[in-house]
Amino acid sequence: MSLRRTIEDATGLALTDADVGRALRELFPHDAAARAAHAPAPGTPAFDALLDLLVVPESWMFRDPAVFEEALRFVRARLADRPDARLRILSLPCAGGEEPYSVAMSLMRAGVDPRQCAIDAFDLSHAAIARARSGRYTRNAFRGADLAFRERHFTHADGHWTVNADVRAYVRFAQANLLELDAAALAGRYDLVFCRNLLIYFDEAATRRAAAVLAALLADDGLLLSGYAEAPALCRNGFTTQGARQVFALRKETDATAEPVPAARPRARARTVPPQPAPVAPQAPPARARATPQEQLAQARRHADAGHLAEAEALCRALLARLPELADAWFLLGAIDEAAGRIRAAERCWRRCTYLDPQHYEALCSLALLHEQLGDSARGASFRRRAAQAYERRGGAA
Structure with a gap:
């Protein structure tokens, strides 16, 4: 069994050979022969030291x-x-x-x-x-x-x-x-x-x-x-x-709380909202004259959280008509599409979001989970790795 597979079996961490190779080079920086021949066994100090190089234990006080x-x-x-x-x-x-x-x-x-x-x-x-x-x-x-x-x-x-x-x-x-x-x-x-x-x-x-x-x-x-x-x-x-x-x-989940799991993963913050049909030409409610884009986006989120998907979608689309580069609005629109059962539309929105912001952690997570639900484990794993990298780059903030 390869060292990577041994680590995955022991810890659950989904790694690549490159990940393990980088950790081994750091563990044995001046001894290529040791890197090639050495496969630390679980439970040994060398294996523990290798794990310390593979995990990302960064956080801060009162994060979130x-x-x-x-x-x-x-x-x-x-x-x-x-x-x-x-x-x-x-x-x-x-x-x-x-x-x-x-x-x-x-x-x-x-x-x-x-x-x-x-x-x-x-x-x-x-x-x-x-x-x-x-x-x-x-x-x-x-x-x-x-x-x-x-x-x-x-x-x-x-x-x-x-x-x-x-x-x-x-x-x-x-x-x-x-x-x-x-x-x-x-x-x-x-x-x-x-x-x-x-x-x-x-x-x-x-x-x-x-x-x-x-x-x-x-x-x-x-x-x-x-x-x-x-x-x-x-x-x-x-x-x-x-x-x-x-x-x-x-x-x-107990007998009292169990619900059927939908075929496609719902957005967590709108999870209790049943799928709704696509709205017909929704009209955006008037925003306050001095509302900033972030305030409008926050208003759209509140509508989505309350289950008012048509209103939330209208606000997002009105905002994107003026500011098509707003990645967070594309992410929220994707979440609305997903909650309404429009899975491919959600995927397109999240892809647009990651095009505008390649390090958008939530969109990368959503794409990973969506593709895993659809049975495309390879693509899901790719997005999951990108999400993990984005998470590390922004200092572990979720």
């Missing part, structure tokens, strides 16, 4: 603030219902600890004691876990406009910020592979699971395995917070969306 607001809403409701319970939260992958520490700071701000809520944080990368345990960060970990939390919860010295002990008290870090967790021993352990921007690196088979493990780990009435790319795939594998917020909050 709405996700942490949703998590806090869930925790508060859970504790109100079960005041004597100790909630358990899982962050996987946790990268360098930015996500679990952000959760801990949110809990502290809300007055939730560590004795009420504990966080397990796992990552495949040994190097990432070592960095998380050190709790030491550079300015790259702080990217938002509001950094007041940094002054409250970190100590600054020598150009680094180190997380304070009261935040650390919530979190336990461990190196772990999602696909190798003992799902039976951990069954139903977690009330809340963060699993964001991991499955973009998995093929369909590994995604199914991962979804099964996540479903086992999550309590039957628990909540899974996923990334954009994961939500449709998870909804094909035992989960269902909750609510219409922009956060991708999922529940385990």
Whole structure:
């Protein structure tokens, strides 16, 4: 078995021979013979070092603030219902600890004691876990406009910020592979699971395995917070969306929540909207005289989220008539087409979007998932790789 296949089987990561070759050259920069002959076995230090070079454990504090607001809403409701319970939260992958520490700071701000809520944080990368345990960060970990939390919860010295002990008290870090967790021993352990921007690196088979493990780990009435790319795939594998917020909050699918999975993947933020026939010459509602293109686009998104697809489409088309170079409008128009069942029209819109913005992460994810649904796994994998590259270039922002 090739080294690439060994890594894929062990981790679920969909890699190319070029990916593995680059990592081997970095691991053995001055020894071509070792690169040619060496195939590190799983469980060895060399294999772990190779994995550290293949994963992308980059994040920052409070990345996607709405996700942490949703998590806090869930925790508060859970504790109100079960005041004597100790909630358990899982962050996987946790990268360098930015996500679990952000959760801990949110809990502290809300007055939730560590004795009420504990966080397990796992990552495949040994190097990432070592960095998380050190709790030491550079300015790259702080990217938002509001950094007041940094002054409250970190100590600054020598150009680094180190997380304070009261935040650390919530979190336990461990190196772990999602696909190798003992799902039976951990069954139903977690009330809340963060699993964001991991499955973009998995093929369909590994995604199914991962979804099964996540479903086992999550309590039957628990909540899974996923990334954009994961939500449709998870909804094909035992989960269902909750609510219409922009956060991708999922529940385990039960007899009470199960819905037929449509043949073509619906856009996550319009998932509950049934397909509608194509509108006949829709008229765009009048926009405010001083509305900017971004404000008009936001209005179109609100219509789409509410299920008013005809109005959303009219706004998008009116906007694109004036600004045909607006990639985000093409993306939203594609999402509207998909929700209405016009799959090929959606594909054309998303392709136009990626022509205008080759690094448009959401459009690349949508194209990957669409082609996988249509049975074109090779083209889906190509778009998935491009999405992963775009994700890395923009610093891990989903």
